[in-house]
Amino acid sequence: MSSNFHPDGTLFIVSGPSGAGKTTLIDKVQAQLKDIGIRLYFSVSHTTRAPRAGEKDGVNYHYVSPEEFSQMIERGEFLEWAHVHANRYGTSKAEVKWRLEAGQDVILDIDYQGARQIAQDPELEPRSMSVFLFPPSLEALEQRLRVRGLNTDGEIELRLRKAMDEISEGKDFYKYVIINDHLDAAAECLKATIIAKKLQTKTALEAIARMAERFKEEQQNGRITRGRG
Ligand code: ADP
Ligand code: 5GP
Numbered sequence: 001m002s003s004n005f006h007p008d009g010t011l012f013i014v015s016g017p018s019g020a021g022k023t024t025l026i027d028k029v030q031a032q033l034k035d036i037g038i039r040l041y042f043s044v045s046h047t048t049r050a051p052r053a054g055e056k057d058g059v060n061y062h063y064v065s066p067e068e069f070s071q072m073i074e075r076g077e078f079l080e081w082a083h084v085h086a087n088r089y090g091t092s093k094a095e096v097k098w099r100l101e102a103g104q105d106v107i108l109d110i111d112y113q114g115a116r117q118i119a120q121d122p123e124l125e126p127r128s129m130s131v132f133l134f135p136p137s138l139e140a141l142e143q144r145l146r147v148r149g150l151n152t153d154g155e156i157e158l159r160l161r162k163a164m165d166e167i168s169e170g171k172d173f174y175k176y177v178i179i180n181d182h183l184d185a186a187a188e189c190l191k192a193t194i195i196a197k198k199l200q201t202k203t204a205l206e207a208i209a210r211m212a213e214r215f216k217e218e219q220q221n222g223r224i225t226r227g228r229g
Contacts, residue, residue: 011106012128014130018145018163021135028183028187042107045090
């Protein structure tokens with residue numbers, strides 16, 4: 001970890017309509033940020049939807065039955081969960097909490113309902129940052145969904161309708177909005193928001209204060225001796 005960044009585990013949330021480019025951008029930014037000392041762990045969600053061709057259990061999602069999902073809700077195992085496109089999706093506490101406690105940074109690709117739940121959680125909100133990613137137009141979104149080739153016409157229609165809901169529902173609580181028109185430009189913007197959060201003054205100052213406190217204690221315990229000259 002670069003000493004430029006505060007060591008507190010931070011939760012990064014990327015939301016936006018299906019097809020906006022979340023997966024593409026998260027992959028790109030994850031690789032580029034590693035070079036400057038920010039390692040983002042992608043949180044693998046649980047879902048009741050069936051795997052698509054090429055998707056792997058435990059990599060893209062943890063695929064569970066509706067019954068298993070309901071049991072996880074009952075046992076309070078989700079940090080957040082929501083109905084999305086006729087299925088249920090959720091972030092399990094087991095996937096995220098220990099990493100944050102261990103000072104690791106986690107990135108979530110979740111919808112606005114999940115992002116809102118985290119924004120309303122007094123424990124998680126201060127250590128989280130959310131970005132709403134949007135395509136340059138709904139026409140561009142439809143085009144991307146068609147080019148991606150993973151959804152039927154009916155699914156694409158559902159995703160476009162949901163995109164409109166997301167604009168009206170999400171506009172109040174996201175910290176940043178990024179329009180994913182040119183991929184490289186959008187990646188720079190996403191990196192900038194993440195870097196800014198990792199430099200945030202209050203958290204960074206608290207980290208420096210903790211460092212000073214530790215140094216003082218060690219000095220008092222005689223573990224640090226003054227160097228010569
Ligand atoms: P999401 O994860 O938000 O559903 P994806 O990352 O799967 O979206 O992107 C949807 C499709 O759009 C993919 O085929 C991807 O290659 C393409 N795409 C992503 N960003 C751009 C962009 N800036 N310009 C053109 N196509 C893009
Ligand atoms: P897809 O089925 O295309 O992979 O994902 C559909 C939508 O579900 C995306 O908008 C994605 O952000 C959202 N999603 C994925 N995982 C979660 C999750 O754990 N919680 C919530 N609330 N939404 C999720």
